[in-house]
Amino acid sequence: MESMVSVSNDGVAEIFASDDQEKAGLNPRSGFISTGGAGLLNDLQPKIVSGDFGYILEDVPHLSDYIPDLPTYTNPLQYNPAYSVVKQYFVDHDDTVAQKIVVHKNSPRGIHFRRAGPRQRVYFKSDEVRACIVTCGGLCPGLNTVIREIVCGLHHMYDVTRVLGIVGGYRGFYSKNTISLTPKFVNDIHKRGGTILGTSRGGHDTKKIVDSIQDRGINQVYILGGDGTQKGAAVIFEEIRRRGLKVAVAGIPKTIDNDIPVIDKSFGFDTAVEEAQRAINAAHVEATSIENGIGLVKLMGRYSGFIAMYATLASRDVDCCLIPESPFYLEGPGGLFEYIEKRLKENGHMVIVIAEGAGQELLSESLSSIDQQDASGNKLLQDVGLWISQRIKDHFSKRSKMAINLKYIDLMYMIRAVPSNASDNVFCTLLAQSAVHGAMAGYTGFTVGPVNGRHAYIPFHRIIEKQHKVVITDRMWARLLASTNQPSFLSIKDVEASKTEINLHNC
Numbered sequence: 152m153e154s155m156v157s158v159s160n161d162g163v164a165e166i167f168a169s170d171d172q173e174k175a176g177l178n179p180r181s182g183f184i185s186t187g188g189a190g191l192l193n194d195l196q197p198k199i200v201s202g203d204f205g206y207i208l209e210d211v212p213h214l215s216d217y218i219p220d221l222p223t224y225t226n227p228l229q230y231n232p233a234y235s236v237v238k239q240y241f242v243d244h245d246d247t248v249a250q251k252i253v254v255h256k257n258s259p260r261g262i263h264f265r266r267a268g269p270r271q272r273v274y275f276k277s278d279e280v281r282a283c284i285v286t287c288g289g290l291c292p293g294l295n296t297v298i299r300e301i302v303c304g305l306h307h308m309y310d311v312t313r314v315l316g317i318v319g320g321y322r323g324f325y326s327k328n329t330i331s332l333t334p335k336f337v338n339d340i341h342k343r344g345g346t347i348l349g350t351s352r353g354g355h356d357t358k359k360i361v362d363s364i365q366d367r368g369i370n371q372v373y374i375l376g377g378d379g380t381q382k383g384a385a386v387i388f389e390e391i392r393r394r395g396l397k398v399a400v401a402g403i404p405k406t407i408d409n410d411i412p413v414i415d416k417s418f419g420f421d422t423a424v425e426e427a428q429r430a431i432n433a434a435h436v437e438a439t440s441i442e443n444g445i446g447l448v449k450l451m452g453r454y455s456g457f458i459a460m461y462a463t464l465a466s467r468d469v470d471c472c473l474i475p476e477s478p479f480y481l482e483g484p485g486g487l488f489e490y491i492e493k494r495l496k497e498n499g500h501m502v503i504v505i506a507e508g509a510g511q512e513l514l515s516e517s518l519s520s521i522d523q524q525d526a527s528g529n530k531l532l533q534d535v536g537l538w539i540s541q542r543i544k545d546h547f548s549k550r551s552k553m554a555i556n557l558k559y560i561d562l563m564y565m566i567r568a569v570p571s572n573a574s575d576n577v578f579c580t581l582l583a584q585s586a587v588h589g590a591m592a593g594y595t596g597f598t599v600g601p602v603n604g605r606h607a608y609i610p611f612h613r614i615i616e617k618q619h620k621v622v623i624t625d626r627m628w629a630r631l632l633a634s635t636n637q638p639s640f641l642s643i644k645d646v647e648a649s650k651t652e653i654n655l656h657n658c
């Protein structure tokens with residue numbers, strides 16, 4: 152027997168209802184409570200279901216949480232020749248996905264998320280659906296594929312013909328025209344980089360956006376974007392719920408930096424890592440063709456260095472990888488200059504990969520700090536690639552007797568403007584279809600994504616509460632250090648402090 156639990160602001164779990172409606176029926180998702188506070192997380196308590204042996208389901212909202220007596224319909228997929236032959240095509244209502252899969256004999260079962268996929272009954276009639284798609288934030292390979300697959304998924308699986316493209320990000324809801332998206336219109340777009348809808352930063356005006364949704368009669372909103380976009384989606388959902396509208400809000404996480412928590416990986420990341428290989432190869436060729444050659448490649452990664460880390464691990468030609476999570480220093484014993492000198496003496500060349508967000512604290516020490524932000528409020532970073540190139544050149548020309556040849560390749564935008572590769576295309580298709588199935592089934596206020604290989608519906612608050620970062624005391628970073636032989640730039644004291652911080656975080 153499962154029970155609904157609400158976690159209060161002070162973190163105390165309170166069991167307030169209990170029934171087996173979920174197993175039997177399709178309309179029981181009560182217990183989603185509003186406390187009338189100021190912010191989203193205060194206003195809307197997480198929907199948590201507890202079960203035996205420490206099982207916890209962090210469930211997503213459902214339209215029936217705040218609209219009573221919604222009619223349901225047979226899922227049209229039942230009659231679709233492609234899907235009707237699948238033995239168990241519909242997801243069992245009780246299916247959930249475990250967040251943690253490495254467990255001990257006596258571990259509690261832990262946190263789970265609702266499994267994504269088609270449900271036997273849906274909450275929208277096909278001809279009732281008016282969907283819209285919006286893309287926000289920076290570009291990422293695969294945006295067009297997700298757009299294509301939402302349109303085609305709605306059309307081919309659910310006979311939905313009315314899909315609007317919102318042009319130019321969130322502000323497009325109230326300041327731009329829309330595009331009508333049909334399978335024919337989107338047929339070839341996955342072969343192109345960027346987003347056919349355009350994107351923007353800033354311009355999130357919740358009231359105007361929800362007014363526009365209401366005025367246009369939209370009842371399914373598909374929102375593609377990174378952490379900022381998902382925060383925006385969470386407040387749109389909250390306003391829709393406050394107005395009592397039958398509108399499903401589905402987020403699809405887009406981040407080339409792979410900085411969204413909970414999910415295994417974000418789409419476009421693999422493509423970006425693959426694209427980075429070409430530049431690393433070029434840097435390696437340049438470096439090996441000249442005496443004391445240094446190839447320096449700058450990659451994206453504002454706060455999270457995953458692209459740099461994976462590109463380094465994949466290449467095996469990289470001698471040093473610098474990421475935002477791992478502070479480094481230039482001068483003195485154990486510093487970068489010393490390591491470069493050692494490497495050049497040993498090999499005659501070296502390749503350095505640097506993420507854009509690495510060493511920002513060093514830059515602000517040496518350059519006068521310009522505290523600028525983009526339209527969304529993200530800090531504008533200074534160009535660490537140019538800065539570090541100059542510092543290395545200065546060091547070797549002034550303080551060391553070694554003549555070096557440094558070639559700098561700034562790959563920032565090259566890795567995100569390309570179309571997605573084959574595996575990202577398949578990933579984007581699954582994400583889009585999972586989002587469509589979720590919205591049709593009446594789920595709302597969720598982001599879709601793979602958790603331990605299975606697609607799940609994850610409540611917004613879990614996606615936006617923190618950023619996914621490289622943990623430099625994890626095995627993956629150790630693998631990287633072992634592959635490059637670079638110094639960790641950490642003292643034993645730093646390692647202990649970082650471990651304590653992680654333990655506190657995991658508690």
Ligand SMILES: Nc1ncnc2c1ncn2[C@@H]1O[C@H](COP(=O)(O)OP(=O)(O)OP(=O)(O)O)[C@@H](O)[C@H]1O
Pocket residue numbers: 287288289290320321322351352353354355376377378379380381382383384386405406407408526527529
């Ligand atoms: N806290 C927030 N509340 C409401 N809207 C937000 C919030 N943060 C960001 N947004 C809106 O979300 C959109 C995208 O945000 P942002 O520019 O930070 O990109 P992102 O989605 O994080 O993508 P990325 O950083 O990966 O490029 C912008 O229109 C911005 O106004």
Ligand SMILES: O=P(O)(O)OC[C@H]1O[C@](O)(CO)[C@@H](O)[C@@H]1O
Pocket residue numbers: 288289290377406407408451452453507525567
């Ligand atoms: O120049 P823009 O479009 O603001 O985007 C740059 C930022 O976008 C990101 O790629 C995230 O999408 C960051 O890595 C980078 O700092």
Ligand SMILES: [Mg+2]
Pocket residue numbers: 288377378379
């Ligand atoms: Mg962001």
